[in-house]
Amino acid sequence: MKTVIPSISLIYCTFVTGICSEFSVTAYSKRLGRDVRSTQKLRGLRQCVRDCVDRGQCKAVNYDRESLQCQLLGDSITDLSQLMDDDSFNFIDVSTQSTGFPACTITCTYGVCVKISPGNEYCSVPACPMTYRYSTALNFCYTKVEVSKNFTDAYSYCKTIGCRLAVPSTMEHILFLREEFNAGYLDNDYRIGGQWDTEEGKWMWINGKTVFDDINLSLSDFEEIESSSGELIWSKEDDLSQIDTGHGKKFLCEKLAFCGEFSVTAYNKRLGRDVRSMLKLRGLRQCVRDCVDRGQCKAVNYDRESLQCQLLGDSTTDLSQLVDDEKFNFIHIASQGTMFWLKL
Template identity: 65%
Template sequence: MTFCGEFSITAYNKRLGRDIRSIRKLRGLRQCVRDCVDRGQCKAVNYHRDSLQCQLLGDSTTDLSDLMDDDSFMFIDIASQRTVFSSCNVSCTRGVCVKLSSEIDYCSVPRCPLTFRYSSQLNFCYISVDSGKKFADAQAYCETLGCRLAIPRTMDHIMFLNSEFSNGYMNNNKYRIGGQWNTEAGEWRWINGNAVFDSVNLNLTDFQISSNDGDLMWDCDSDLRQINTGNGEKFLCEKVL
């Protein structure tokens, strides 16, 4: 049997408290997910990070309010995380096919977690964080989620964020993003090293950038604008897919 689709964490610090079918000890996270898929009737897992305990569940949910708060656990819904294909090598077009010791082919394809917002057109997956942090601290926080500070690299990305705020999916109309002035290079750069402004994606003259210093912020009123590096601002994390 061949499995395709990278598991992603549905919810951190939460667990589902019903229909625990089996508890398995000393399991890595990937093994826990695979045990659930192999079982057939398993629909989700609660995974205890400290004790490596794997709880296989006969029920699941996509409503996060159904979950119980528990700092030691993470919850993974199986149905929304992976798709079964007939051949990993044939069907794994967006991922990497990995041969497991069990001789099962595993196709690693990142998915946007259910707690994030996603644009299928842009393949852009983000979450807004409503606590104020400086640039380095914000980036460090995003990394704990397996993310980076968001890179809205085109006007389509910026317009998507504008529409997200207009439709009520953000609590604030401006957020720190992953762009800074790079003194050594003499240009604005994203945290992945690419130039922010070029002739293809974004033009510097279209935005309120008054001097060559500081960081960048997405602002629904002005699209992109400059901020002081030392300011503690709310920010956007992006999961790279």
């Protein structure tokens, strides 16, 4: 006989609108012991549920209240007898959350519509599918394609799956890919979205930015890149290297957040004034979202070690005003070309 799921609701609010949404914990002190697709570290319960909603094939979560770990599940159940007893966990079946994600009046081609309030709706599109690899700190979501293609064909293929050729534009991205190689996920050299631009006379990313700007990446750090022609690859031997134009190569596709990509204004820097609020245990993406959700927040200092988020009432575009601090990234909100929540 199946156990009836109790209706136990948790409430969270957005600070801009003051509107509250609910979601229900399906079972306390229980977890589903199968089909764990991904484990996210240092998450609050609300962020855990959000992460599941943001990934198209996630159906439920196990939330570890003690370690603040979030297990994203590819399966779910309505029969609670299938759950395992575990005092550390709560289990949430995302598909049953009708109150948290009410019906909308708009149609979303690539995602699920979420109603915040009357006349205020947005499309929540999976930010990083569960079959992709994801770095929370970098907000970097990618997949490898184990078929060799030239630059043009690889570029087109990534576009057809809603991605772009990967742009690992900082040393932090390069080191993340190195960690992926060490973990056994990457096992080849892969084409990425950089090539020599004869008109500009420099290496350029496909997003129009310079590859080696001596801020994020320096050419002197990559000895294998010498000639002024060709295309860039991520190399398991040299991190970044080059190949001749026209050669086929396996490649990496990067999926950008549908409702906007943000860029870090300055790495290893922070603004030393006007800290309005300090939020604990935040990912970088959530830190920026929290700032966007607050009307008078103009920038954030993000502490990568403690995962603390400083919301700032002031900002600057003059980087000389920033304080050197290896733990922090600084993000100027007004310079972000697009917003996270697309209001239609």
